Amino acid sequence: MAARRLLLAAFGATVLVLAAGCASGPEKPKPTPLESFTPTLGGRVAWNSKIDGVQFPLSVAVSPGVFTVAGNDGTVLALEADTGRELWKGSVGAKLGAGVGSDGRYAAVVTRDGELVTLEAGRVLWRATLNMRVTTAPLVAGERVFVLGGDRTVHAFDAQDGTKLWSVQRPSDPLTLAQGGVIAAFKDTLLAGQGPKLAGFDPRNGDVRWEVVVGAPRGTNEVERLADLVAPLARQGDVVCVRSFQAAVGCVNAERGSLVWTKPVGGTDGVAIDDQFVYAADASDRITVWKAPSGEVAWQSEKLLYRGLGAPLVTPKAVVFGDSEGVVHFLSRDKGETLLRVNTDGSAIVTAPVMVSGTVLVVTRNGGLWAIRPE
Numbered sequence: 001m002a003a004r005r006l007l008l009a010a011f012g013a014t015v016l017v018l019a020a021g022c023a024s025g026p027e028k029p030k031p032t033p034l035e036s037f038t039p040t041l042g043g044r045v046a047w048n049s050k051i052d053g054v055q056f057p058l059s060v061a062v063s064p065g066v067f068t069v070a071g072n073d074g075t076v077l078a079l080e081a082d083t084g085r086e087l088w089k090g091s092v093g094a095k096l097g098a099g100v101g102s103d104g105r106y107a108a109v110v111t112r113d114g115e116l117v118t119l120e121a122g123r124v125l126w127r128a129t130l131n132m133r134v135t136t137a138p139l140v141a142g143e144r145v146f147v148l149g150g151d152r153t154v155h156a157f158d159a160q161d162g163t164k165l166w167s168v169q170r171p172s173d174p175l176t177l178a179q180g181g182v183i184a185a186f187k188d189t190l191l192a193g194q195g196p197k198l199a200g201f202d203p204r205n206g207d208v209r210w211e212v213v214v215g216a217p218r219g220t221n222e223v224e225r226l227a228d229l230v231a232p233l234a235r236q237g238d239v240v241c242v243r244s245f246q247a248a249v250g251c252v253n254a255e256r257g258s259l260v261w262t263k264p265v266g267g268t269d270g271v272a273i274d275d276q277f278v279y280a281a282d283a284s285d286r287i288t289v290w291k292a293p294s295g296e297v298a299w300q301s302e303k304l305l306y307r308g309l310g311a312p313l314v315t316p317k318a319v320v321f322g323d324s325e326g327v328v329h330f331l332s333r334d335k336g337e338t339l340l341r342v343n344t345d346g347s348a349i350v351t352a353p354v355m356v357s358g359t360v361l362v363v364t365r366n367g368g369l370w371a372i373r374p375e
Helices: none
Strands: 006-010 013-017 043-050 061-063 066-070 075-080 086-091 096-102 106-111 115-120 123-129 139-141 144-148 154-158 164-168 175-177 183-186 189-194 197-201 208-213 229-236 239-244 248-253 258-264 277-281 287-291 297-301 319-322 327-331 338-343 354-356 359-363 368-374
Touching: 043 338, 061 096, 061 354, 066 096, 066 354, 075 096, 075 106, 106 139, 106 144, 115 144, 139 183, 144 183, 144 189, 183 229, 189 229, 208 258, 248 277, 327 368, 338 368
Parallel strands: 096 139
Antiparallel strands: 006 013, 006 175, 043 368, 061 066, 066 075, 075 086, 096 106, 106 115, 115 123, 139 144, 144 154, 154 164, 183 189, 189 197, 197 208, 229 239, 239 248, 248 258, 277 287, 287 297, 319 327, 327 338, 354 359, 359 368
């Protein structure tokens, strides 16, 4: 997946580190050829649409019956999941650095210049200058907008008028990932990634309720020791599971603030969970599936090695991965067998697939919105 780039920033200076396979390193292995198969899961492209290309860490926001998306040029729009019909469209008037978060009423994005912009039904409600780099989509929940900065600072704003409610400065490192981090709601707790730790905050005032280490940084330099938690976080009941960049996959009981299990494994993209398994692909695109209660490996698959897989989605009938060639793979949840394969526009799938009302949406680097309806 295109998100598998290491773009790092030192505050006050910028460092660009290419992913494995850069000009100064060994040639990247060629993608494994796709196997022949007979589809055993029906499916079709229900609709497709277009936004400006996506050159920033985009998250698609979901609410009942609605997908909310955004493009490079600052366009934000809400689409009816069943039909792709445009419900509203707005512009923040600047190129985006992160987005989009939405609760179905308010939608929030961050511009490249570090301005937080919140809209309602396509109309800009308010703007707030953050004075920091942000690559994580804001979280909109409980009439508030929460922002996780590149320096791991957490900010809370009133969703209606932009009043700043609180801010918590957390320990940071000279280098951090220019990739979407973790900020999510769990009951009455705000979850946020703090390097390799998952922290639970009181959303009313920013007090830290608990912290759990998911991944242990490894390596001999600052780049190799990066282990920030990366989006998306996955939830099943009281348990949330998450990827620690190039270090581990782990699960936390967010009600108790305690570690359930963690497994050292490389990889750069988020995970998915259902009532039985946790799913993820590593840096070589080997898919590993762990038993959710114990972390014991249930199965592995190497059929999609080096295809640039992103974070998966679990549906009732399949686990879904998008790849760097714009192919969407529907695999069986118990064995990883190919059930269905859908081609898009040939550019990389740049977001984790999301699902609303039985419709799966993927977004490509070229700005293609592809809604797939498994049958």
